[in-house]
Amino acid sequence: MFTGLVQGLGTIAPMGTEKLQISCVSGAEIILPSLAIGDSVAVDGACLTATEILPNGLVAIASPETLRRTTLAHQTDAYVNLETSLRVGSKLGGHFVTGHVDGIGAVQATVQTASSWEMSFSAPPALLSLWQHQIAPYLVPKGSIAVNGISLTVAECDPAGAWFTAAVIPHTYHQTNLRFLQVGDWVNLEADILGKYVAKFVRSGLPSPSSSEFPDESAPSIDSLDRITPAFLADNGYL
Template sequence: MFTGLVQSMGTAQLISPSRVQVTCPALQPQLAYGDSVAVDGLCLTVVEILPEGFLADVSPETVRRSLWGQGSGVRTVNLEPSLRVGDKLGGHFVSGHIDGVGQLWDQVATGDAWELSFKVPGEIGRYIVPKGSVAVNGVSLTIAEVRQGGCWFRVAVIPQTYHDTNLSLLQAGDPVNVEADMLGKYVEKLLGLGSPESSISLEFLAEHGYV
């Protein structure tokens, strides 16, 4: 479990179809075999400690759903160790199991902050709601505006988050790992939304002021 509050940046590269090498000198001293680390939002398990980083295994499903499925070059990545009992929860609950890949639509500087908008597939957009949470490359963000049924959304990013994460490196059209808030998925499951037996739909919830 993670919070979406990035602690450092590093680089990562897919060195085989099932293994990632992460270089993170600032984070390496606190890591141990078996630890979980969010790498651009992906929960990876440390299988070997290196002098300046670690190795982690990735499944075909992880590669398919993430940026690794779009190339094996070296990437600048956001890093966050797993949440420990007693740690502060300053972001939102992030599982590290991303839903898929979206893309940066545009970004605009507004005073001391930045507004970034993203496009995501419909299977992710269904969980995007105004003032809800989303993790983009592992960064916990609050959704400011939603269009196209959630397939387009805008977030405001404060200077600290912008400069201390790889959000500042993104250009329009760049792909990003996206994880929607897990609470929306559980609500959908419990209410049976989308099943033939359910009388509750997203339209019903919207009509009655729930979404």
């Protein structure tokens, strides 16, 4: 589990078919002192396991599934965002990021404003069906999304899930690889895990009051998504 708050930048060098050598460019003093073999590290948002600790980096193994679903196989000589896993008692300043990338998107535009950068992201045409199936249902204004492992807030989004925008503050822009991205560059996308679970529960519906999970006859039941209305929520204590 990660927070989406990047701790440093690194570069990737392939070592055979599945091994990757990640060298720290910045943030080594934060990432490496407590890193041990077997620990998880988010590399551009993809959760990898450290198999070897180097003086200025680490070696990790990326499975064929990880390489297929992420940009890691195409990141040679490019900067990647690095974050070690969340520890008990640590501050959660971003949102819950699992490191399980849902799909690949692309930079559509970057516009500098007086106080931030407004970035737009879209899905490449070849991956549009994957995007719509796994990202679109969880894109909501003011919701969270991880882009290259960075916790961002969705400002606007297309109802069909074809694109979304996010405002990036100067600190995030300068401390991550967002500042190096050009229009058309690929990015790893992970939807908010809490949104995924809520969507699943809503689609599945809650058990009926007669089931053993609801011994209390007054417990609510939801037979379909159509029954979740403002009136239903108000009647059951959600104001």
